[in-house]
Amino acid sequence: MLRWKIGDVAVTKVVEMEATGGSRFLLPQATPEAVLPMTWLQPHFADETGRLRMSIHTFVIEVRGRRIVVDTCLGNDKTGRRIPTWNNLDLPFLGDLEAAGFARDSIDTVLCTHLHVDHVGWNTMLVDGKWVPTFPQARYLMGRVEFAHWRAAQERPDMAAVFADSVKPVHDAGLVDLVETDHRITNEISLIPTLGHTPGHVSVVIKSKGEEALITGDFMHHPCQIAHPEWCSAADSDPETGQRTRERMLEELASRPVLVIGTHFAGATAGRIVKDGDTYRMDV
Numbered sequence: 001m002l003r004w005k006i007g008d009v010a011v012t013k014v015v016e017m018e019a020t021g022g023s024r025f026l027l028p029q030a031t032p033e034a035v036l037p038m039t040w041l042q043p044h045f046a047d048e049t050g051r052l053r054m055s056i057h058t059f060v061i062e063v064r065g066r067r068i069v070v071d072t073c074l075g076n077d078k079t080g081r082r083i084p085t086w087n088n089l090d091l092p093f094l095g096d097l098e099a100a101g102f103a104r105d106s107i108d109t110v111l112c113t114h115l116h117v118d119h120v121g122w123n124t125m126l127v128d129g130k131w132v133p134t135f136p137q138a139r140y141l142m143g144r145v146e147f148a149h150w151r152a153a154q155e156r157p158d159m160a161a162v163f164a165d166s167v168k169p170v171h172d173a174g175l176v177d178l179v180e181t182d183h184r185i186t187n188e189i190s191l192i193p194t195l196g197h198t199p200g201h202v203s204v205v206i207k208s209k210g211e212e213a214l215i216t217g218d219f220m221h222h223p224c225q226i227a228h229p230e231w232c233s234a235a236d237s238d239p240e241t242g243q244r245t246r247e248r249m250l251e252e253l254a255s256r257p258v259l260v261i262g263t264h265f266a267g268a269t270a271g272r273i274v275k276d277g278d279t280y281r282m283d284v
């Protein structure tokens with residue numbers, strides 16, 4: 001289990017699922033031939049044949065008694081997902097979360113960087129045939145713009161299913177606070193807009209005692225996009241804005257020491273962005 005300290009703040013990674021290869025649907029330009037020359041991706045982020053390693057995990061942020069879960073993965077028992085292997089999961093995620101010291105009832109805040117299927121799943125769990133909030137003591141923070149977008153976008157059955165089983169039940173339970181993209185959660189933890197992947201996408205900035213970290217969300221899915229910010233994810237709702245966001249963020253992150261913690265980055269998961277010729281790489 002990985003854990004990082006940023007001043008007084010601790011961030012712990014709890015994994016739901018990891019995979020090597022099979023990510024071409026997401027990053028079509030990341031062919032083995034294009035990935036292999038980026039030798040710094042091995043071994044954490046790619047294997048020796050150029051296949052990408054990816055991860056679906058949550059982060060728990062702890063600071064002064066607060067416990068904030070960032071993104072809630074896929075969840076168990078969900079159906080109607082477009083990716084076949086994401087249906088009817090029966091994974092030990094909640095047990096792993098508890099074994100890491102985080103009982104469900106001890107979580108006071110859940111933050112969704114955006115409302116895609118792999119970021120809202122454990123918002124709810126199936127009990128006696130009903131979707132109930134997994135974290136009943138928590139306020140669930142969701143972007144106001146993001147929430148309005150997905151509530152209105154019901155034309156794709158898989159997107160509608162995600163909203164119905166993983167977003168609407170916590171909203172109906174009165175647990176959701178709709179927030180702006182620059183919302184401050186604590187003195188140390190705030191949101192910044194990193195738009196393009198979705199209309200209201202945010203990343204999480206952590207600053208404490210002169211140290212700084214950033215939880216990416218999905219403005220980049222894999223470290224190969226650090227060297228190739230022009231590689232857009234097939235899931236980006238506005239690819240041009242997404243590329244501009246990556247270019248702006250990478251330039252900023254390379255300009256000072258910031259621990260970048262990737263929401264789908266496998267292996268070491270975190271590192272620093274550094275200049276590499278006329279582009280960037282991540283030093284872990």
Ligand SMILES: [Zn+2]
Nearest residue numbers: 116118119218
């Ligand atoms: Zn994602």
